[in-house]
Amino acid sequence: MSFFQDMFAVFKKRELLFIENRKESEDVYSFLFEREKDLTWKAGQYGLFSITHKTIKNPTKPFSLASAPTENMVKITTCIRDNPSDFKKALLELKPGMKVKMSGPIGSFNLQDNSPSLLIAGGIGITPFRSILKQIEAEGNKDEKQRKLLYLDGKKSYIYKNELDEIANNTSLSVTYLESRDDLHQEIEKFNALYKNNGKYFIAGPKSMVDSISTYLQNNHISKRNIKKDAFFGY
Ligand SMILES: Cc1cc2nc3c(=O)[nH]c(=O)nc-3n(C[C@H](O)[C@H](O)[C@H](O)COP(=O)(O)OP(=O)(O)OC[C@H]3O[C@@H](n4cnc5c(N)ncnc54)[C@H](O)[C@@H]3O)c2cc1C
The missing domain is CATH 2.40.30.10 (Translation factors)
Known part of the structure; x- marks a missing residue:
């Protein structure tokens, strides 16, 4: 857009x-x-x-x-x-x-191509990803596109969990629920080891969290152009 x-x-x-x-x-x-x-x-x-x-x-x-x-x-x-x-x-x-x-x-927080994609949601930042995942499900995505959602929520509320689990069952997309920043960093490293700058990284959530994950990715040699951010202020 x-x-x-x-x-x-x-x-x-x-x-x-x-x-x-x-x-x-x-x-x-x-x-x-x-x-x-x-x-x-x-x-x-x-x-x-x-x-x-x-x-x-x-x-x-x-x-x-x-x-x-x-x-x-x-x-x-x-x-x-x-x-x-x-x-x-x-x-x-x-x-x-x-x-x-x-x-x-x-806004342009959209999956545009078929690159392997890591979607990172921090708490309430799951909202745009619900839409993206529901759309992937509706389009009948059953191929082997590498798309993974990491859902970090320190409170373990994991809103939409039932829907997300259903989408993971119906598509090739995987969802991992995480409680701590350390767990998140480990998952990012796994994806990074496989795809490096061939992957795209989408981050949504409170602005401070989005900025710190983006910095972490860049410190791990992910180019800024492969990182898309949806930063929610007011949190
Ligand atoms: C692209 C984009 C997408 C977004 N998507 C979402 C989304 O999906 N979901 C979402 O929740 N947010 C989203 N946001 C953020 C959203 O727009 C708000 O900034 C956020 O929800 C905080 O709203 P607020 O009214 O609590 O904020 P503010 O008015 O900034 O208030 C922040 C805090 O200040 C205190 N406060 C403010 N006014 C009063 C008052 N009159 N009396 C007492 N205390 C007060 C409250 O504790 C309040 O929680 C998005 C932002 C962007 C830029």
């Missing part, structure tokens, strides 16, 4: 009808919205979501579209802890039939 396509998409605002929220774990919620027929996106992209039912200070925030383009709803998933921001309080107030605005989709 080019810069100009993103610019154009940002100006395209639409209203989304809220369906329901779902509690995924102690402090993680998904919000589901109706999907209009003409709305489409590339797995891994995000939208800019705006609260419209009340006036709040920062009414617009980016969220990855956690649903795949092949699913018939728009889903976002986020952490809501004690003392949430006004934006997240407003999300929790949504009742079926109420609306939010979304502009986009935008």
Whole structure:
């Protein structure tokens, strides 16, 4: 997706009808919205979501579209802890039939080619990968493409785990659940030993985590151009 396509998409605002929220774990919620027929996106992209039912200070925030383009709803998933921001309080107030605005989709966090790919999710950073994996499953990927998801979650909540396990069963993709940075580094080293700079590395999650994993990869001789990042600020 080019810069100009993103610019154009940002100006395209639409209203989304809220369906329901779902509690995924102690402090993680998904919000589901109706999907209009003409709305489409590339797995891994995000939208800019705006609260419209009340006036709040920062009414617009980016969220990855956690649903795949092949699913018939728009889903976002986020952490809501004690003392949430006004934006997240407003999300929790949504009742079926109420609306939010979304502009986009935008972003280029997509699998583009058939290179061996290591997908690294830190906690809530699993959201764009859910979309990417669901899409791979829907496209019937049964070939031997080397794609591996490493899912690091110190709290071991592993949201979407059942769905991810099902996708791993139905495709050639593998999923490894990890608890610590050391375990993550070991898994990265295994992949790195096999593919080095023939592989692509995708990292999503809180910005500090994404930056430190990216630095780790570069210190291990992975070129910057083989690393794609989706850094969530606000964590
Ligand atoms: C490309 C992209 C994709 C993203 N995708 C996702 C995603 O899929 N899921 C996701 O969760 N995030 C995602 N983010 C990050 C998201 O946009 C938010 O920045 C993030 O969720 C934090 O939101 P917040 O409202 O808690 O943040 P902030 O407003 O920055 O608040 C941070 C913290 O400050 C405190 N705080 C703020 N306001 C108040 C208040 N009024 N009263 C009390 N305490 C307060 C709270 O403790 C709060 O948790 C993405 C970001 C980018 C750039």
